[in-house]
Amino acid sequence: MPELPEVETVARRLNEVAAGAVLERIVINDKKIALPGRKVLNGAALRRVYRAGKTVALEFDAGGSMPLLQIHLRMTGRLFWIEKGADIVHTFDGYVNAVKGVGRKHCRARFYFDTGSLLFVDPRRFGTIKIAADESDLDIPGADPSTAAFTLAVFRELLADSSQNIKLWLLRQDKITGLGNIYASEILFDAGVHPERPVNSLTSDEIKRLHRAIKKILRSAIKHCGTTFSDFQSSEGSLGEYQNYLKVYGRAGCGCSDCGAEITRLVQGQRSTFYCPDCQV
DNA sequence: CTTTCAGCCTGGGCGC
């Protein structure tokens, strides 16, 4: 579950339940996760958890230094927090409930703290975990579109005169870090821009609309705690609700909410793009 | 430089 709004949601909620906990032990169940130098974290207190680009950053106080665990969820990575001594599992992306055996199957790493434990569960095993020596060592390739620093002028500068399709460009993490396949489609629909338009063909007004759409869609998705595609149900319902607001993603064959034309699926860079052939030109 | 495209992995859903 991994675009900017989902990662933001996970990081905030993990911070709420885990900040201040002291790390006691790390157990890794997957050889793909080497995590060299992890000893520096033993006995360290978790200062805070925040989103950095598309990753979850766990900042520790290791007595003099502030190393971080940087977790990238990729396609299917999820984080669970199990409170010590309680039958409660916090899943952050979906619900909080009592669940027996959650994460037993694809748990790739477990971090035991004094007040609970953090599980990194990832069926497809694409996710990564690394240790950063300090905040400046975090691996964040591009600009964060949710910050005030991401202005229209900055956006224009990043776009430069690229000849790439705008859809593929929006997925470039070295330019903008955080957008993924769902929000790229939603942003293009909101801005009324066709996904195959070369960046250097965009008018000044279209760039302005795209910039506004990026801000608007992300703000709204974060407010709704991201998009949750999941079979998980609980009495409390799902925390991520933005799936109810998607206008094009995953809606091929459905009518456009604005004009009624059929939403079309297109493949770009081996990824699906959804758009309205009438509204997006 | 750019663009394409296999690969990394597992599982769910669908048609037969």
Next chain:
DNA sequence: TGCGCCCAGGCTGAAA
């Protein structure tokens, strides 16, 4: 019930 496809919120690295 099973098999063979296609699909999946990400990204890398090699080839063209």
